[in-house]
Amino acid sequence: MQRNIYFFQEAAAPDPFILGGKGANLAIMTQIGLPIPKGFTITTQSCMVYLKDPNFFEQVLSNQVLKAVAALEELTQKNFKQSTDENLLLVSVRSGAPFSMPGMMDTILNLGLNDARVLLLAKKTNLAFAFDCYRRLLQMFADVVYHIPKENFNLLLKKAEDDFQQTCQQFSLQQHQVVIEQFKAIYQKQGLQFPQDPVDQLFAAIKAVFQSWNNQRAKVYRQLHKISDTLGSAVNVQEMVFGNSGLTSATGVVFTRNPATGEKGLFGEYLLNAQGEDVVAGIRTPENIHHLQTQLPKAYQELLHYTQLLEKHYRDMQDIEFTIEEGKLYLLQTRNGKRTAKAQIQICYDLVQEQMIDKKEALRRIKVDDLEQLLHPTFEANALNKTQAFAKGLPASPGAASGIITFTAKEAQQLASLGHKVILLREETSPEDIEGMIASQAIVTSHGGMTSHAAVVARGMGMCCVTGCEALHIDEQTKTVQCGDLILKQGDIISVDGTTGLIYQGELPCTMVNHDQILSQILLWADEIATVKVRANAETPQDIQNALDFNATGIGLARTEHMFFNKNRILTMRKLILADNFDERNKALAKLQHYQEADFKQMYQLVQDKPMIIRLLDPPLHEFLPNTAHELEELAQDLAVDIAYLKQKIAKLQEKNPMLGHRGCRLAISHPEIYQMQVRAIFNSVITLRKSGINIVPEIMIPLIAEANELSYIRQQIEATIHKIFAENHIQPFEYQIGTMLELPRACLKADTLTPYADFFSFGTNDLTQMTYGFSRDDIAKFIHFYHEKAILTFDPFQKLDCDGVGKLMQIAIQHIRSIAKQKTIGVCGEVGGDPDSIFFLQQIGVDYVSCSPYRIPCARLAAAKARL
Ligand code: ADP
Ligand code: MG
Ligand code: MG
Structure with missing residues (x-):
């Protein structure tokens, strides 16, 4: 038969799934000889059985609990039930789920006190202490068992202190008893009674703790942290020790x-x-x-x-x-302990240095989410220098956030649902506030320390939080907060710095860059283990620099289309597209080549001899065309044609399905001169830089190939251009690579036929996903939430690789390529590069590198290591 109860000292190999986290650890601590008050644990299974069938308690559990209580009396040499024995046993009844859910469930202290036994306790200790314990019991019992708000009791006590004109520490016996009667009256007003029999108290408390598994805040917490609803909470019954028995306590x-x-x-x-x-x-x-x-x-x-x-x-x-x-x-x-991402990284690093864990264990413990959090926003230093904080509290959880202030969790939730960024301002938070806290950008409390509820929960969620900001006088009624002379009201904007504890008026600009020494070191450990390399998708100097700072092994995708969008360039591009004669077209091409050469030179200077794949122009031509009447006029003037004619020409270029239209390599087939120009620009810049000793091997990538003949034709064109350039410059040919993207299903299915014409391959998972599902990635946001609501798709395939479908195509392609050419590099460029599950799959199918946006590089490097752990 399954056991329902274990004493702390007896459970061999304590299991948190049976005893709950708290119970298992109490057992371990007892067994290694630490000073733990004695007690026993009722298992999580008992909780689940009880929740399904309440009769279980009376029929089975109650007797077992009574036996355990008797054993505890024996063990402590104290008495739980008698009202005559001065050796009182009082207990706490503590919830404890397999995963810690701080403050989400319930605990009752001082169980076993009643009108008679409180006098025994007073005799043994002192009056104030004994009644303090009793009042707390009445209050917690009401809260946990009957859901009567604790505030009712606090107000009563305050009033009694006013009436008696002394603090409860100084009350006489009669005065204490008056308050106790008033406390009991709160129960009676609701037709309830506080049970005087310790056993009744204990049974009610155990049942209530079982039931607290299903209270609203616990459910929300479990959802947020992906904890299963079927685990149940254990209940620990433990001898009380008293921290409130005087000034040495x-x-x-x-x-x-x-x-x-x-x-x-x-x-x-x-x-x-x-x-x-x-x-x-x-x-x-x-x-x-x-x-x-x-x-x-x-x-x-x-x-x-x-x-x-x-x-x-x-x-x-x-x-x-x-x-x-x-x-x-x-x-x-x-x-x-729960901790911030920053702390987690520091701790794992230190534990490795202290030889408590090895590097692999450290990498196992650090989550990709931790890194995302670590790359948290901070306020711009410049902005901070110019601003004076109006208040300072404890830096409870790092980050930076601005938003409108609000005073209750409920309002925070409402305002957030209307799209506002809110900062929740409270004297203190309690577990009931959890939903409002989730909806906020930051939490500020005027009371409470670094381990207060607000601080612990915020750290767990990676949310910015400042606690104990005592200068703030928060008035929930009038919805104002006063700090010295400053009065702010609901809706005013403040900025909160969780790293320093400082609070500012108004909105401050944020930055994201964070180059942490420890993080860099840990990522180097990750690189030692990972086999999948990480490159960056980057083309602007800033992005390339960021990528290099994050230790990208190269650039996996440098797009060239963005380079045509500044004012001068786009005009030239338009001229090229709309030119009527050869001469005009060549003039435009020469100009564009000049621009591009400068771009490439700048990029190569940053990247040096690391690999950089430059992808030739991809988008449909109409993306470059004028949109406004003004632009149209300007262009007509520039080209010296009339507007009507121009409009007609532009109309001809419009497409029904541009994503499936005249784009990518298709442009190179109709207008070979565009790619030729780009290749010239690349090679001219490389030739100049090679002269200064940088050993660059240019890598050129052709987009949107579906058919081997497309690739062989374009490759031929490009190689002819390259040979011309070598000849014109009278130089020895140097190594270069021409590769292709795999972003159409047909290219994957026919990858063997592409292999002879491609020196390398790169899966464009964004387009490949779009083309495989037939989901337009620009329109998916309009309907994907219906898919999620109806559980038709549980993830967004543009963020997490669809391993079953898109992944299968990739697998087929890789098999084809590897059967012919073992050594050719196969990479992936697309947003899935920073996603751990996707990277795990990509490593399995034999991808050499992933390329992602620069800020995702740290996550990708860690994920690549985790894929090998
Ligand atoms: P939580 O899971 O919310 O932290 P706990 O069960 O740990 O709830 O109990 C709440 C508080 O009561 C804690 O501060 C704990 O230390 C205290 N407490 C619990 N049991 C005892 C006991 N037997 N004696 C003294 N204090 C106790
Ligand atoms: Mg606790
Ligand atoms: Mg608690």
């Missing part, structure tokens, strides 16, 4: 390394004389963990020791909850 959260930056060393916060969630909830702003060294030195030293031990054991940065009861340290939880 405390509770806190520490990370073994800084979760925002990754810096090594204890990082965290604590509160003296506090319990449980006080630190995370952001109600009081906590103290820096380093103060503990002077406040409770012995406990601090122990903490330092155990946290290091835990890090060694798990070989990863740990997020640890602890409580100190009258000077004695207890650990209550450990898990691999």
